[in-house]
Each structure stands twice: as structure tokens, then as C-alpha cells.
Amino acid sequence: MEVFKLIYSVLGGLGIFFYGMKNMSEALQSVAGDVVKNTINKITTNRFSAIIVGTLVTIFVQSSSVTSVMTVGFVNAGLMNLSQAIGVILGANIGTTVTGWIISIKVGKYGLLFIGLGIFPLLFAKTNRYRQIGRILFSVGMIFFGLSIMSNAFKPLRTMPEFLSMISYFSEQNYGAYFACIIVGCILTVVIQSSSAMLGITIALASSGVIQFHTAAALVLGENIGTTITALLASVGANITAKRAARAHAIFNLLGVLIIFLFFPFYVEFIDYLVPGAANAVNAEGDFVNVAVHIASGHTIFNVAATVIFIPFLNQLANFVTKITPATGEKEQHHLVMLGDPSQMVTAAALAQAQAEVNKMKDIVSRLYALAEEIYIKQNFKDQERISLKAKDYERITDNIQKEVTIFIVKLMVNPLSEDESRRAQSMIKEVDELESIADYIERLIAYSARGDISKLIRDEAKKDFDALFVNVKAFYDSVSNQILLDRVDYSVAERKSKELRDQAEQIRKKHLDRVSSGEYDALGALTYSDMIVALRKIRSHTENAAQAHV
Known part of the structure; x- marks a missing residue:
């Protein structure tokens, strides 16, 4: 006993x-x-x-x-x-x-x-x-x-x-x-x-x-x-x-x-x-x-x-x-590994790891933008098929990161978090969701170039209008990304800029419809051009949402 x-x-x-x-x-x-x-x-x-x-x-x-x-x-x-x-x-x-x-x-x-x-x-x-x-x-x-x-x-x-x-x-x-x-x-x-x-x-x-x-x-x-x-x-x-x-x-x-x-x-x-x-x-x-x-x-x-x-x-x-512990000879990619149950990890450390994955996702979105520039701005039509395949691959990677980070943070939120940690965790979940959507629309934008002879579709005033919108939308994305990185998001400025870009996109679509009416472009070309402008407008919208996630 x-x-x-x-x-x-x-x-x-x-x-x-x-x-x-x-x-x-x-x-x-x-x-x-x-x-x-x-x-x-x-x-x-x-x-x-x-x-x-x-x-x-x-x-x-x-x-x-x-x-x-x-x-x-x-x-x-x-x-x-x-x-x-x-x-x-x-x-x-x-x-x-x-x-x-x-x-x-x-x-x-x-x-x-x-x-x-x-x-x-x-x-x-x-x-x-x-x-x-x-x-x-x-x-x-x-x-x-x-x-x-x-x-x-x-x-x-x-x-x-x-x-x-x-x-x-x-x-x-x-x-x-x-x-x-x-x-x-x-x-x-x-x-x-x-x-x-x-x-x-x-x-x-x-x-x-x-x-x-x-x-x-x-x-x-x-x-x-x-x-x-x-x-x-x-x-x-x-x-x-x-x-x-x-x-x-x-x-x-x-x-x-x-x-x-x-x-x-x-x-x-x-x-x-x-x-x-x-x-x-x-x-x-x-x-x-x-x-x-x-x-x-x-x-x-x-x-x-x-x-x-x-x-x-x-x-x-x-x-x-x-x-x-010699290297295997293959180039390794850093990636987030679920170290047991994330709810048992140090919250500040786990959020830092998740942030590293978000930053990697941003890097992939930047690469997608570069691929789109190669086709539409630099008009590199010879490598169109290679660029499209690479864009699809990048888009799949962003899907995986978005899923991985979301699951990781949701499990982590089982822990009692401080108010600031809770805000950061929720912001990251929203941000990866918006980044995944941005990647989707950039990949679609690249895919539209395979519908026909893109050089005939984007020419003269139509090309100038498209290039201007593309550059402005990308600059808007870069600005918001930098503000998020520095934790200094001014949403009122982002909202105002987003509205300006939306108005610009609408004006470009209307001008192009006038060109179609005058016989400069056929119906298929008009539809493709419209889809391209819509894709940029959607990217603009999701960029604004990413800024709002960090308010």
C-alpha cells in the first residue's frame, strides 16, 4: 500500500x-x-x-x-x-x-x-x-x-x-x-x-x-x-x-x-x-x-x-x-515544416516562421509580374509557351503556400494569443488569401496571350492604355507590399489610389469598345482585351484588400 x-x-x-x-x-x-x-x-x-x-x-x-x-x-x-x-x-x-x-x-x-x-x-x-x-x-x-x-x-x-x-x-x-x-x-x-x-x-x-x-x-x-x-x-x-x-x-x-x-x-x-x-x-x-x-x-x-x-x-x-552532414547535391528550398503541433510552439517564433512563408509568396508574385512584363511590355512572344508553363507552376506554388500557412496559423491560434499576436495572425491569413488571388489573376493574364496573335491585339493606343494600367497596378502592389513590410499601412491612401485605378480601367474599356465599334478590332480581340483589363482591375482590388488586412 x-x-x-x-x-x-x-x-x-x-x-x-x-x-x-x-x-x-x-x-x-x-x-x-x-x-x-x-x-x-x-x-x-x-x-x-x-x-x-x-x-x-x-x-x-x-x-x-x-x-x-x-x-x-x-x-x-x-x-x-x-x-x-x-x-x-x-x-x-x-x-x-x-x-x-x-x-x-x-x-x-x-x-x-x-x-x-x-x-x-x-x-x-x-x-x-x-x-x-x-x-x-x-x-x-x-x-x-x-x-x-x-x-x-x-x-x-x-x-x-x-x-x-x-x-x-x-x-x-x-x-x-x-x-x-x-x-x-x-x-x-x-x-x-x-x-x-x-x-x-x-x-x-x-x-x-x-x-x-x-x-x-x-x-x-x-x-x-x-x-x-x-x-x-x-x-x-x-x-x-x-x-x-x-x-x-x-x-x-x-x-x-x-x-x-x-x-x-x-x-x-x-x-x-x-x-x-x-x-x-x-x-x-x-x-x-x-x-x-x-x-x-x-x-x-x-x-x-x-x-x-x-x-x-x-x-x-x-x-x-x-x-x-553533407549536402545532397540538389538545391534545397526553404519551406515551412510543421514541427509537431503548431499550437505547442512559441507564438512569436511561429508567427515569424509564417511571415517568412508570406515573404516567399510575395517573391513568387513578383516573379509572376516579371513574366507578365516579358510578354506584354517587352513583347517576348517567342517564349510564350515557356512563360505560360512557368506561370502555371508559380501559381500552383502560391496555392500550396496559402493552404500551408493558413492551416499552420489556424492551428497556432489554439494558443492564447495577445491582442497584437491575434491581429498579426489574422492579417497573415487574409494577406496570403489575397496574394493567392493576385497570383491567380496574373497567371490568367499571361494565359490570355495564347488566345491569338497578341501583337495585333495590343497596338497603338490600345497598347499605350494597357501598358499604363499595367505599370500603375504593379506600382500600387509594390507600394502596398512595402508598407505591409514596414508595418506602416495607410489604408486611406491605398483606398484612394485603388479607386483611381478602377476609374482608369473603366475608361480604358470604354475607349476600346469605341475602337471595336469603328471596326479597328474584331469581337474576339475585344473580348480578350476586356478580360485583360478585368484581370488588372481584380489584381488592383485584391491589393487593396491586402492593405485593408493590415489596418
Whole structure:
């Protein structure tokens, strides 16, 4: 019966801890979404700035695994190169140590206090920001409370002969025991898929006296290796650069652990010397009051030291992973890969990835415009068939991107989003829909050129009128695209320009009907010309709608 009670207490405490960690991460992302977005935008080729970005983002999302997966996604979407990604990953290893310090506070002592402080703004606050702050406090309380339950549940194990006999080998102070603990920590982290959860379990075991500090320190080293599996899994199906980034993370952590492992006894002694109070000191209640701070300190020292050691060798690491992960020989296209369930991704990071796809869609629309110019403005009729086939191919690509981005963002919107994030998500869905329609009409415009001898249809005044409208519509599209990119859309100006273009199109159609009436053009030519003007007018309309989506 005692064993059953221990099992359900540990599982219940772990469940509360997990729930608290997940909610705290989501609430922090909601409150600090703009900070995460702006931090990501400041990534440069400078290795130090990339490390700082990785550190800050991981502090906000409270998970190095999430940051690593996010980084793989950015590389895959073409937002980040390999050197930048490695710098961010190094920073993520530092940022994740904050979690250790949060849960190293004396567990249980403040759990109910934070739950009490957080529940009222969570339930009754009028603004989302204050509700999320309440959610953060409530979640921190859940973390402490869950750890307290686990710690109390583990206490009977320290006097259970069967359990002590089973773990006796892992408690020994020799390299065989250290290695075994590292392997166990790695495997359990891979299974649980959360180094933060394993760190919490390790602190709970050590705080209750089930394991000593040296065993806990070895487990933490293993957890640092196990956490890399998430990014490795995320890179499956991604492009070569994303695979290299994930492997760089694994190699970095493996080498860091190997270096510390070689000097492990001195590493433990150094932490004991640095942190006040004996690691295995026991108070009157039988709690190991100092060990949690020792574990958090060891976690921080390991990750900071490993990063400092590897900073000068980032280029060598990048070259090494490039060598062991050779390119396939085919030119790869960056593309958005559904990294598991988008609703579980960091919102700011996921929106940045989706924006990269929108930008790629804009690039394809620009290529379609160039193909249309080649036929109608430059009158390259020799390559008409090749241009038409390429235009159809581009149009199919825009269809796929529109579908992919829409599904991705809709799934992402399952997350609680801030007001700004919600606005950006909805704007992107509308924008890709309008871009897909613009691509459709440009492709139709190109297809109309195959109806007959286009050089006879567009000549003299008819050509001048068409060229003027084509150039003006394209200029309107370029202007709106730039405003959207800079997030400075003036819809009143766009609306006025759109009306001018609509009036211009109507005047051109009327003038052409007069030419048909006078016998200058036949009926089929008139219909084709009318369809061409309508296509430009539709492009104008969808461009205006794209501007309106960002108001």
C-alpha cells in the first residue's frame, strides 16, 4: 500500500509540476510576446548577440527544448543561418538554467502563497495582461506545490532497504557510477521530453535525501544531453542547414559533458566550495536544505563554462557539422515544416516562421509580374509557351503556400494569443488569401496571350492604355507590399489610389469598345482585351484588400 501511495503521490506531484511549467511558459510568452519577437529580429551574424538572443528567449519561454526547436524552424524557413543558430542554441543552454534557480527555492514553502496571489487576477482581472500575470504567479505556485508533493513522496525511499540496494551502485563515488548516472539522466530526459521536468525530479530526490549531491550533479549532466533529442527530432524532414543546427546542439552538449566528466570529482568539490553551506546538510525536519541551490549552481556553471569555452570555436563547430552532414547535391528550398503541433510552439517564433512563408509568396508574385512584363511590355512572344508553363507552376506554388500557412496559423491560434499576436495572425491569413488571388489573376493574364496573335491585339493606343494600367497596378502592389513590410499601412491612401485605378480601367474599356465599334478590332480581340483589363482591375482590388488586412 505504501508503494502505491508513493507512486500516485509522485505522479500527482509531477502532473502538477508539468501543468505549472506549461502554464508559466504560455503566460510568459503572452506577456512578453513583443519582447520575444523584437529579440528574434535583432539576431545578427555576431556570435555574442546570437547567444544573448538565445538566453533571453529561453528565459521567456522557460524551455531550452522549445528554443532549440524554434531555432531549427527558423533555419528551415531561411530566417537564420547555421552560425546564428549555433549561437542561439548556446544561449538557450544558459537561459534554461534560470528554471533551475526558480525551482531551487525551498519547495513547498511558497507554493500555496503564489497560488493564492495568482488566482484572483487570473479569474477577475479585466485586462488580458493582468490575467496573464496572475497566471504566471499561479503557475509558479503550482510548480512549487508539485515539487513539494514529490519531495515528500520520495522521503520514505531513503529508509527503504530494497530501494537503497537497487540504487547503491549509482550512489558510489567513482567514474563508473558517474557514467551510469549520466546515461540514466539522458534516457529519462529523452523519455519525458523535458529537461526542466527531470531537473525538478532530481531536485526533489536530492532535497528529500534519496540521492546525494554528486549523484544529482551527474544526472543533470545527462539531462543536458537528453534535451538535445527534441531538436534532433524536429530536424527530421527539414533542410540540410536545420539538420546541421540540431546536430551542432547535440555535439556541443556532448562535448561539454565529456569535458566536465573528465574532472567530475573536482567539479563537485568546486561547487561545494563556491556555494555556502554543505550540499548534504540536513535540518531538524530531515530536509536537505542546501542541495537544491547546489544543483542549480552546478547547472549554471556547467552551461556558462561550456559556452565560454566554445565561443572561440563556433566556426570550427559549424564546419564540423557541415562536414558530417553533407549536402545532397540538389538545391534545397526553404519551406515551412510543421514541427509537431503548431499550437505547442512559441507564438512569436511561429508567427515569424509564417511571415517568412508570406515573404516567399510575395517573391513568387513578383516573379509572376516579371513574366507578365516579358510578354506584354517587352513583347517576348517567342517564349510564350515557356512563360505560360512557368506561370502555371508559380501559381500552383502560391496555392500550396496559402493552404500551408493558413492551416499552420489556424492551428497556432489554439494558443492564447495577445491582442497584437491575434491581429498579426489574422492579417497573415487574409494577406496570403489575397496574394493567392493576385497570383491567380496574373497567371490568367499571361494565359490570355495564347488566345491569338497578341501583337495585333495590343497596338497603338490600345497598347499605350494597357501598358499604363499595367505599370500603375504593379506600382500600387509594390507600394502596398512595402508598407505591409514596414508595418506602416495607410489604408486611406491605398483606398484612394485603388479607386483611381478602377476609374482608369473603366475608361480604358470604354475607349476600346469605341475602337471595336469603328471596326479597328474584331469581337474576339475585344473580348480578350476586356478580360485583360478585368484581370488588372481584380489584381488592383485584391491589393487593396491586402492593405485593408493590415489596418
